[in-house]
Amino acid sequence: MAAPNMREKILVAAAQLFAAEGYSAVSMRRIATAVGVAQANLYYYFKNKEELVRSVLTFVFSGRSRSLAAVLESGADAPQCLEKAVSWFLTLLFEDTVATKLFFRELLTDDRDRLQFLTENVFQDSFDSLVRLLDAYLDTPDPVHAAIFLTSTVIGYCQFAGIVSHLHGAKPEYVAPQAITRHLMQLLRRFAKQPAMSS
Amino acid sequence: MAAPNMREKILVAAAQLFAAEGYSAVSMRRIATAVGVAQANLYYYFKNKEELVRSVLTFVFSGRSRSLAAVLESGADAPQCLEKAVSWFLTLLFEDTVATKLFFRELLTDDRDRLQFLTENVFQDSFDSLVRLLDAYLDTPDPVHAAIFLTSTVIGYCQFAGIVSHLHGAKPEYVAPQAITRHLMQLLRRFAKQPAMSS
DNA sequence: GTCTATATGCTGATAGAC
DNA sequence: GTCTATCAGCATATAGAC
Structure with a gap:
């Protein structure tokens, strides 16, 4: 720091x-x-608090989007790339609490201008890469929907984790990025174009 | 009102x-x-603002948990019950903005006492019912994880909707509760104990 | 660049009349 | 129960010395 x-x-x-x-x-x-x-x-x-807030958001989010783009375009084959991306995003959501909470706060504020900015500068490119990867890997007529599904699930796991850890019978692995990644990749494999070898 | x-x-x-x-x-x-x-x-x-905040949370969440419990225990068979529950929850998340935003704000606050309260009084019973339904319907060794996955995905769809509507090439059905419900039920059917008839 | 001092307004909360 | 009046404290923001 x-x-x-x-x-x-x-x-x-x-x-x-x-x-x-x-x-x-x-x-x-x-x-x-x-x-x-x-x-x-x-x-x-x-010059005022509003400008400080906007500067903070730009400062925090600008680095992350480049980092994800690098993972998504890392040249490996689709499933490997996907796994790295899912793992990267889950780890970010569970461990980089500053970026994650600011992100969720922005979603709550639903200021159209700020959300537009966030989408265009942080999400759009990475999302497009994700769509291409899923299109190459999965047997689906709508890879955009697949990308929305996958991203939503990852975001949801992080959001719901706050409740999960208070539920009776919850195990630590339910809120562990690596375990969740493994689970999601197993799920995706079921929809792969060609049957992949397990493990 | x-x-x-x-x-x-x-x-x-x-x-x-x-x-x-x-x-x-x-x-x-x-x-x-x-x-x-x-x-x-x-x-x-x-007596003060803090008490007003807590009263608001109790007031808003108390009714909803009863409503969901009724859906989950409605006596129909597991897949029907599941579909009703998923549809109910998605519709709530997308349309009852007051309850939804207060819920997400609580998750952000991560005040342990309040989350404990929220879990015990709003989520635990419904979650247990969901686990039972999934255990009856799905071929899975860990129905608790299945319930976490399903709930997380539903929550994530709602959270991510704010971004989705700003993405290039997004269709309205990506943020429509009924369409998402259909999609999730199709997904679950793949993991059902016995092959179910489609449509 | 960083400071002290200060202007102006809004905050949660209380006292007491009606 | 609802009101008016008021408090002390903290908010953002500015002015100007160093």
């Missing part, structure tokens, strides 16, 4: 606080205190 | 505002204004 300049230190601290408690629950004061500067100093880097 | 007494009118107005904007973004003043009373009047019914 070693931040070279003040602007980035502010973004990192703000991202953590916004993710954990939401935008309106976190004051400029608390962000400044977390960074260790005076409150007014934030206004030297960001 | 005809609310007989003031307490319920406050709960309804507060639920809508909290769902749309979050707890800390909505002031007691705005709730009072929405109801059409003076701000101080809210403190006659709720």
Whole structure:
């Protein structure tokens, strides 16, 4: 987390606080205190809170989309690529709580402009790659729907995990990215174009 | 929405505002204004904001859990019952925005006490019924995992819908509860104990 | 760049009249 | 039960010294 300049230190601290408690629950004061500067100093880097929020979102999401794109286009064959992508996304959702919570908060806000931005800059390209992979791998007339199904399920596993861990009889593997990845890949194999060898 | 007494009118107005904007973004003043009373009047019914928030959650979620329980125990055979339950849940998630957004906000907050409460009072019984149905219908060694998978997917479809509607080439049926229900039931049929007739 | 000081408004909550 | 009046505290944001 070693931040070279003040602007980035502010973004990192703000991202953590916004993710954990939401935008309106976190004051400029608390962000400044977390960074260790005076409150007014934030206004030297960001003209107001709204601009800080938008900068945080851009800052957090920009890196992730490139990372996923690399995995999706890694040159391996479709099933391997798919497995890597699913594993990458699940691990991100379960372990990168800052990005994940900010993402879910954006979905809740349903600000059309921000969602459009998020879709175009973070999701669209990766989603297109996913559709191509599924089209190559699966025997389905609608690979777009398959991609929506797969992405939805992955997102849902993460969201529902908060409840699952409180359910009676829940095992740890129900909320473990690797176990979920294995399970989903087994499911997909059932719909593969040609029967694949197991293990 | 005809609310007989003031307490319920406050709960309804507060639920809508909290769902749309979050707890800390909505002031007691705005709730009072929405109801059409003076701000101080809210403190006659709720001792503080925290108690109002908790009352809203109880008020909104208590009715829904009974409704789902009825569907799950409706006496029909497993696949019919399952289809009704999936359809019910998807329709709720896509159309009852107040309950859905409050639910997702609770998942984000991850206040252990509140999640425990939510799990025990809203989810556990219905989830157990779902596990039994899946155990009867599917050929699987782990019906609990099947229930988690199904619930996660349904939740994920709703969450991801906000992005899907902004993706290039998205069709309306990708975010339609009935179409998603049909798709999921077809998927489950593949894992049924005995081959079921289609259509 | 970072600070102190401050303006202005909104917040949750209380007191007490009716 | 509902109101008006009011409090102390915290919010965002600005001005200007260093």
